[in-house]
Amino acid sequence: MIYVLLCFYEPDIFDKHIKCDIYLMYMWVARMKIIDGKGVFGSRAKKFNISLASYPVLVRKKGDYLFVDSVSLLFGAEKNKNDFIKDLKKADEVVNLEVKNDLIISQVKDPKELEPAYTTNILNLEPVLIDAKGNNFYTIGSWKREELNKFLSFLDKNYEANILKVEKKIISNFYLINLRPELTKRQKKAIELAIREGYYNYPRKTSVKKLAKMSKISFSAFHAHLRKAEQKLLPVYLEK
Numbered sequence: 001m002i003y004v005l006l007c008f009y010e011p012d013i014f015d016k017h018i019k020c021d022i023y024l025m026y027m028w029v030a031r032m033k034i035i036d037g038k039g040v041f042g043s044r045a046k047k048f049n050i051s052l053a054s055y056p057v058l059v060r061k062k063g064d065y066l067f068v069d070s071v072s073l074l075f076g077a078e079k080n081k082n083d084f085i086k087d088l089k090k091a092d093e094v095v096n097l098e099v100k101n102d103l104i105i106s107q108v109k110d111p112k113e114l115e116p117a118y119t120t121n122i123l124n125l126e127p128v129l130i131d132a133k134g135n136n137f138y139t140i141g142s143w144k145r146e147e148l149n150k151f152l153s154f155l156d157k158n159y160e161a162n163i164l165k166v167e168k169k170i171i172s173n174f175y176l177i178n179l180r181p182e183l184t185k186r187q188k189k190a191i192e193l194a195i196r197e198g199y200y201n202y203p204r205k206t207s208v209k210k211l212a213k214m215s216k217i218s219f220s221a222f223h224a225h226l227r228k229a230e231q232k233l234l235p236v237y238l239e240k
Contacts, residue, residue: 026168026169026170026171027123027125027141027142027143027168027169027170027171028141028142028143028144028145028148028166028167028168029125029139029140029141029165029166029167029168029169029171030138030139030140030141030148030152030163030164030165030166031137031138031139031163031164031165031166031202032137032138032140032152032155032161032162032163032164033135033136033137033138033161033162033164033201033202034135034136034138034155034159034160034161034162035135035159035160035161035162036133036134036135036160038134039136040088040091040093040094040108041054041072041088041130042130042134042135042136043134044084044087044088044091045084045130045131045132045133045134046132046133046134047084047087048076048080048081048083048084048087049076049077049080049132050074050075050076050077050080050081050084050132051074051075051076051129051130051131051132051192051195051196052072052073052074052075052104052128052129052130053072053073053075053127053128053129053130053233054070054071054072054073054127054128054130055070055071055072055124055127055128056068056069056070056118056124056128057069057070057071059118061112061115063112064111064112065109065110065111065112066109066110066111066112066114066115066118067095067107067108067109067110068107068108068109068110068118069105069106069107070104070105070106070107070108071103071104071105072103072104072105072106073102073103073104073127073233074102074103074104075102075191075192075195075196076132076192076196081102085097085099085104088104088106092109093108093109093110094106094107094108094109095107095108095109114158116150116151116154117151117154117155117158119147119151121142121143121144121147121151122140122141122142122147122148122151123140123141123142124138124139124140125139125140125141125171126138126139129195129200129201131195131196131198131201132196137200137201137202141171145168148166152166164202164203165202182232183229183232183233184225184228186225187225187226187228187229187232188229189215189225190211190215190222190225190226190229191226191229191230191233193211193214193215194206194211194226197210197211197214199211208222208223208226211226
C-alpha cells in the first residue's frame with residue numbers, strides 16, 4: 001500500500017504545534033504502561049506529584065551514550081512544577097534544558113544499552129503521558145508486527161511493562177504537542193484533574209461525569225473546559 005507522510009510546522013518552536021497526516025496506511029499499534037518509571041522524568045514526577053506529556057523528537061548516539069531531545073508539558077501545582085524543574089536541572093543525565101512556562105525542551109543522556117528503546121522502526125503516535133506515580137503510558141506503532149514484538153520484548157525484559165492492547169489499524173493522522181498552550185484557569189484545572197484522576201489512562205479510570213462532580217460544576221461546563229484544553233494541548237486525545 002502506498003502512503004504519504006506530510007508534516008507542517010512553523011520555525012518558532014514556541015508558537016505552533018506540529019501536525020502530521022499519514023494517508024492510506026495500516027500500522028500495528030500497541031498501548032502500554034511502564035510501571036513506576038525510574039527515568040529522569042518518571043522518578044521526579046512521582047517525587048514532586050506532577051504529570052507530564054512528553055514527545056521525543058530526536059535521538060543521537062555518541063560514544064557510550066544516547067542523547068534524547070524531547071518536548072514536554074507539565075501539569076500540577078505551581079510549587080511542585082517549580083521544584084521539579086529545579087531538581088531536574090541538577091540531574092547528571094540532563095545535558096540541556098530550556099523552560100518557558102509549563103513547556104520544557106530537554107536533552108537527556110541515556111546509556112547506549114537503551115538503544116533498542118529508540119529504534120527507528122517504532123513511531124510514537126501520541127505524546128508519552130507520565131502520571132504523578134511515575135507510570136509511563138505509550139501509544140506506539142510499527143509497519144511490521146515482528147518489529148513491534150521485538151520492541152515489546154525488549155521493554156518486558158528491561159522494565160516492568162504492561163501491554164494493554166495490540167491491534168492493526170489505519171492511522172489517519174497524529175499530532176505532536178502544541179508548543180504554545182494558552183489555557184484559561186478553568187481549562188487548566190480541568191485537564192490537570194483529568195490527568196491526575198487517570199482519565200487518559202487505558203482503560204480510563206474515571207469519566208467526565210465524575211470529574212465534573214469533583215469540580216462542583218455542571219457536566220456540560222466541565223466537558224467544554226476539558227475539550228477546549230485538549231484542542232490546545234493534545235489534540236490526539238479527541239479521537240479516544
